[in-house]
Each structure stands twice: as C-alpha cells, then as structure tokens.
Amino acid sequence: MAKELTRGEFFAGLFALGCASGLASRLIQSIHRLGWVDALLGTFEISVIVWASCAAGISLVLQDKSIGIRSSELVLGTAFVLLAVLPIGPLSWLAVTALSLYIIGTAEVSSLRRGAVILLATTVPMLWSRLLFQFFAEAILRIDASLVGWLLGTRRTGDIVEFADGSGVLVILPACSSLANVSLALLCWVTLSQLVSHKKSVYDLLWSLMACFSIVAVNVTRISVMGLSQWHYATFHSSWGDAVANTTILSLMIGFCMLGVRRELSQRI
Template identity: 35%
Template sequence: MADHISVRGAGNAVAVPRNVLFAGLIAIGFANGSINRAIQLAIQDAGSALGRMLGVSIVAWVALAVAFALVGRSPARPATRADLAVAGALFLLFLFPAAPASWLGLTLLGAYLALGETPGSSSRRGGIVLVALTVPMFWSRILMSTMSDLILTVDAILVSAILTADRVGNTIAFADGWGYFWIAPECSSLANISLALLCWVIVTQTGAPQRPVKFRYCIAAVLAVIAINVGRMALTGISRAHYELVHGALGNVVFDVVTLAAMVGILFAGMKSAQRTTARGRHDVSAA
C-alpha cells in the first residue's frame, strides 16, 4: 500500500505536495502568532513599531523568509499519512486565538522537519531555522516570565557598576541623583541574545556546508549585543534628559540598528574566515 495520500477532485487523484503543505503551515502559524502583537504595538506607538520593523526584528522576518523558502523549495514529494496527521494536529493548534499555541505549533513543525528529514536537506535546514525563530519570538519570553528577577538583576548589576550608582533589585539610581529608573523585561539583554543566536543559525543553514561559521563567532555576537544593551541602559541612567532621549522612539531605532549591524558584521567576518580556511585547504590539497 502506498504511504502517501491523494486528494480526489473532479474524478482525478491529486497528490498533496509536502513542501507546499508545510510551507503553508509556516505562513499560517507565523501570521497567527504575530498579528495580535503587531497590532498592539501599532496602537500603542506606531513610530516605535515601525522602528522595530526596520531594526533588530528584521532578523525574525529574514528567518521566516529563509525557513519558508528552504521548506518550499524542497522536493515536491507527496505527503505521507504521517505528514498529514502532523499537519492536521498543527492546524488545530493554529486555530486557537492565543498566540502561544501558534508558536508551540511552529516549534513542533520545525522539530518534525529537523529530526525527520535527511541531514543537509533543504527541508531539514528550514526546520532548524524555524525552531530557532521561535526562540526570540516565544521561548525567550517564557524564560523571562519564569526567571525575570534573576535575568533583570544581572543586567542591573552591570549597569549600576558602570554608573557607580545605587541599586535595589533591578531598580537603579540615576547618576545625577534625579531619582531611580527600572529595567523592564523588554529592556533585558535576553531578547537580543536570542536574536544573535538566530542570526548565527540563519548563516549556518544558508551557507555552504563545507564552510560553516564557527560557534565562536556566535559567542562574539552574543557578547557584543549584551555590551550594546548594557551600554544603552547605562546611557539611559545618566540623567532624566538622557533617559527621555535614549528610551524614546529615535533611541530605540538607533540602538536596534547598531545591534543589528554588530551581529551581522561579526557573523560576516565569520563567513569570510570560513571561506579563507576552505580556500587554504584546497590550495594545500592541490599543492600536494
């Protein structure tokens, strides 16, 4: 018995291509998981929302496009019964109006592709990128909600050390004595760390397998975004005027772009290093 499913229409049997099936699920799941938050940001502050779209969060859009393209261009084999069973279960998750259900579904879909496909295949690489995408969009927020006190305290310790200012928990005194400011969860370095990891996954899964970007460049990108975020919060705490400037819409855009440039620059350097290493290896082989 064949293990794929055909859909009958107008008297003809039409196989369901698994690449189209899973690419469609990626689009549906991402839309359901992000639309409500995008609307809320636009209502609260349209300028800030636009800035986020043009800044660091563009990494999430790139990851979505990469995952969609990698899965969509995989061989158009007919979907198996297992594929359709998984797709049906995921579609039910996507029907829930709560965004977490969609992000959980996308995580499961990415894991299904990453673990069930041939190593190095387009669909497997797309699944890996999809799982990585759900980290900054969902799982890092879950981690923040459960460990926010510890995570924010670490940020606050670093900022207070730079300002040499008093600290109580994640509340820090302004350097000019004006008062205190609070490090909110959305200001934590954790979100940028997850984006740096996502950038590295995108680069490794879209580059040539024989020229992988080494993990030390990922570590360097993580350290860079932490330094930038902590530096930003330290500037915020110099005075009330600095707070209003750095913490405003313009400040958000500037620091998001700087963070994006740091991540991309470091990983680009990793790509060039990998290319040089590969070129030297080929030269050594030909010389021998």
C-alpha cells in the same frame, strides 16, 4: 492531470500558516498600542531578523520537490492547523516548534531540514525566551542592573539603580533586558549559517558569542548613559535613541554572523 503536492509545498504551507498566525497576534497588538504609522515604522515591534528568518526558513522548506506525504504527516498537519488557526499567538509558535522537531528528526532532504532548523530557532525569541523571562525575570533584570550599577559606580537594589548624579533612580524594565536581543543574535547566526550551508567549525562558538556579547555591551552602555542624570535619561530614552541603539545592535549582530560564514559567502559571490 493535476500536479501532485510535493512534501516541500505541504510543509511550507503549514509553516507559512503557523508563522502568519503567530506574527499576526503581535502585529495586531502593536497597531492597537502604537497606531498604524508608528507600528509600521517599527516593523510592528517584531525584529527584521524574525521576519527574514521566517521567509528564509519557508523558502528552504519549499525547495524539497520529493513526492509522498505519509498518512501520519496528514494527521500531524491537521493538528497543526487546528492549533495555528486559534487566535492565540503562542499556540502557533508551539505548533511550529513541534513540526520543526519532527522534520529535523525525520527529513532526508537537506533543504527541508535546514529550513526547519531556522524555523525552530525563530520560535526562541517569539515564544521560548519570553516564557523563560516569565519564570526568571527578576534574576535576568538583576544581571542587567548589576552591570549598569558597576559602570555607573552607584548602588543597586534589585532591578533599580541610582542615577550617577544622585538625582533619582533608574528602573530596568523587561523591555530593556538584554535577553531578547541575545536570542535574536542566536537566530541570526542560525539563519545565516543554514542559508549558506555553513560547515561547522571550532570558531563558530566564538563568532556567535561575539555577536551576543557585543549586543549586551551596547544595551548596557545605553542604559548606563541614561543613568547619568535626568537629562541623559530624557535625551536618550526617546524614539531616535531607540533607533540608534537598534541599528547599532542589528549591525553588530549581522556583522559578526557574516564574519563567521564569510568563507561560504565568498564562494557565492
């Protein structure tokens, strides 16, 4: 007798398809732009936090062993597949968003709901923060430029800051914005807290804000160092400079989030 499909297996399969489709579009773009080796070394320009969160969310959803998939959920699943199979990454993340919201609003099993919360948070850096940037790019870049100009003590015009030695100007590009890393910090907090079933605390906001502020500080400091002179720009605007900055940001992000859930972590050790 064939084993009946569990709700966890059904929803985990849908989420796996949605995440794979959404990540694939970014993966293909990265390979096309950088080549196989550089794209692989750079995790295909997708943060390890995103890769880990997708895996964590799907694994939690899969833990639901209850039986009984509703007919309305089959219809929802069909619509999900139709969106996910299209070669348009944002549509896959939109489908993941809709399914996550449905599960969060209806699920009775804790692991299913916690997994959906993680996957919903994953769509923020992969879709929603990017859309936000499209509408408010100028204002967001001006914030970074203002902080850099303040640290360097030089004039700023829009997203352009003068070098400290007066040898030129530094343009703050979208790839240099702090917004992307802030959304990753929030994703890291959601993923860790849901994985360990963290009990809400008045200090949660403090730890998540510490993670966000430290990331902004590292990003702005790095850009400011590059803005000291043409030599500093050429030296720190490099692959190793990116590696050092990204490693520092990742370490601070995970470190502050782990401090926030240290009680639950210590109970699991």
